[in-house]
Amino acid sequence: MDSGHAPESSRAGAQAFNLTSTTMQNQIHELAKTLPPPRKQNTACDACRARKVKCNQLPGQDKCQHCLSKNYPCTHFVQAATTEKKRTAAASRRPRALSSTTQTVALDLVEVYFQIVHTRLPLLNPAQFRARLHFSLHLASQSRSHSPHTPPSASSTSTFLSKGGLTQNDAHKPLHPALVATVIAWGAKFSEHPLLLADRAHNSNQSHIAKTLINRARDLAEDLKVHRIPTADHVVIALLIEPMQNQNMDAADGYHGFWLMSAIRLLLDLQINHKSVMSNIQDPEDRGTMIFAWWMACLADAYRSVYYRRKPMLDDDDYDIDFYTVGPVAPEHLETQGTQPSPREQLEFLGYYRASHALARISRQMSRQLWRPATESDGIPFDILNNFMNLLNDWREEYLHHVGVPNNFDSGWDFVSAVTACASDATYHIMWIVLFNAVDDFGIREINDLERTGSPGHLHPKAMEIEGQKQKVLDTALASATRIAGLAGILTQNGYLKLDSAVMHVSIIQAGILLARLGRPEVKNCIDGLEQYSYAYEECAEQAAEMRKMYAQAVAGEVDLAHMMSVYSRSGGGMGPASNAMAVDPPMFGGYVG
Structure with missing residues (x-):
């Protein structure tokens, strides 16, 4: 019985959607009359557009009637530019994936930072920074290869966690964009990458790429309110930006102590100058970073004041935390540890902080x-x-x-x-x-x-x-x-x-x-x-x-x-x-x- 009714239902469906029938065509025609007419594309020449007159061009003629009568050149530059803009608008809205070559250059600059700058300004944990950076790049690549609703696999996530020795919470904390930009800009100042060497050779041994990266890192930090919102990341970013800039006080983008003073204000807002607050920071790595940041800012403020004839922001009674120094470590203790102390620890052992203070x-x-x-x-x-x-x-x-x-x-x-x-x-x-x-x-x-x-x-x-x-x-x-x-x-x-x-x-x-x-x-x-x-x-x-x-x-x-x-x-x-x-x-x- 079902087989007998199937042909009838299929024929009924075909008749219902038969656009060639006279009735359906009449209905479409009546509907079309109620719709607004489509906007006609403006194909007028440049001269007619400027004078806002109708552009009539007869078949077989190179110029329109208006340009012929006025002896004007009949050009269509505006129309061509408008058409090209529409053609490229959709493509420009699509996010461009970071190429593998660009990633390689950025990672090279990060390594230059840790090899050169970090030895003098040990404000970051190299292993932690590298692991979080690689993990972020891994997530970005995974998001491009998966659908938006499909997260990366758990196995790939655990791989990057184990490489950096991080917990799930540490790895899921994204790196601050301004911090990444600052580290990359620092690396560009000292890098001997072929791209940067070619840039220097073309610009009298000066790197315009490095200068651009420094300006963009500073602009990004300003846009993200690094100098206003008191966080640990913002303190580190401000302290890293200050010595990276042009050190000439007469230059518009030179050294004016702005980022150093911002870092000191942020540290005071976080109450890092109080021993009671500092001792309550549970994570040893975070506590060590903040203590080092405080003493770096404290010493830089004092030396800046005497070098550039300014009053210091801090005074001797503005802090009560213990000075950041420890006793010397015996050589046999270092041998049993099996690892060399970090640059920060080496400075502690040798008493540089005490003498500098x-x-x-x-x-x-x-x-x-x-x-x-x-x-x-x-x-x-x-x-x-x-x-x-x-x-x-x-x-x-x-x-x-x-x-x-x-x-x-x-x-x-x-x-x-x-x-x-x-x-x-x-x-x-x-x-x-x-x-x-x-x-x-x-x-x-x-x-x-x-x-x-x-x-x-x-x-x-x-x-x-x-x-x-x-x-x-x-x-x-x-x-x-x-x-x-x-x-x-x-x-x-x-x-x-x-x-x-x-x-x-x-x-x-x-x-x-x-x-x-x-x-x-x-x-x-x-x-x-x-x-x-x-x-x-x-x-x-x-x-x-x-x-x-x-x-x-x-x-x-x-x-x-x-x-x-x-x-x-x-x-x-x-x-x-x-x-x-x-x-x-x-x-x-x-x-x-x-």
Whole structure:
């Protein structure tokens, strides 16, 4: 019975959807009359479009009637551009997958970061970062190969977890986009990838690709409110962006301390400066990162203030957490552990943090006393000058032989050991150069007060004592500048400044400027060092050229000194007892001995 009714039902269905029947065609025609007419495509020529007149083109003619009558060229550029835009719009909306070549370049730049930058700024966990990055790339590739509703397989997920030694929660935390961008931009500054080498060869040894990546990383961090929202990732990103930028304060996109100050504000918002808050961070890795970030920001703030004549954001009583240092580890303990300590732990063992913090406290005192409008107008009080000289000498006696470059300098030191020792050594010696510049610019208040009354300065009861201290400042500053020039020469010979993340940058500039102003030939080491620095920091090439110009003027007899000219002239052009050493000599290691 079913088989008998099947043909009838099929015929009924065919009749129901028979569009060729007269009735159906009439209905379609009536429906079409109620619909709005389709929009006619505008095919007018450019001249008719501009004058908004009808474009009539007769068959067989190259021009429309309007263009023929006006003798205009009959072009259709606007129509062609509109058609091309519609054709490419759909394709541009489709997300483009990251090619394997692009992924390879990005991963290479990440490795360059961990090989060069991380050794000086150990703010990240390399194994954890690599595992999370690979896991994120793996998920992205899986999402392109699966449907949107099909997650990657559990086996592939566990593979990446085991590689990085991560838990499910750690791996499922995506990396911050601005952090990835910052790490890649850092890698581009130092990478010797063929693509970046070709870019440098085409642009006078400067990498436009690296500069673009740095600008985009900074813009991305600003767009994602890194400087405003207090999180641990944002602290790390801000601290990594600051030394990556152009270090010239006169440049629009240069160093202004913005990201450093942002990091300090974020740390204060997170209350990392409180011992009670820090001790409640359960994860040892997170706690170690935040402690290191705090001390990095604390030290950078102090040194920035004294280098660039600014008041520091932090003071000695703004934190109560224990200083980040531990006792030395015995060699047999390291052998039983089977692994070498991280760069962060190595710095702890050697006491660099303790010495740096002690010098940072002196830097804060110098900044608060020297960079004041009253000091600039009246001069430096003589007792303040004596106090700073004594503080620097005390620091030298207690710390320099532990953290500075030793007398038996080992030319076979690796990059981290050499740059770390030279940086600590140079940071101490630059303080004498800063003190010299302050005395030269502002003078001594007691002498200035006497001269304002019209009396000569040598009539002051302490005039001889003041001149003697100024002479010691000159001799020690010149010896310190020569010392830094010698260290710069060693690092330049080994090619280390090409790989340095602006750690020795300010020291070489300050020392070079003083040597150039005094016409000292040792300035050549600083110039060569800055030229090697220009591989990653292009502004250093301009600073080296300016240093050459200053040196040429000094050699020609144009010595640019103010309040220190009296002691400079008496000492025969700055030829003090410790000022004639070119390289790193054992007698030079103590600095000023008062």
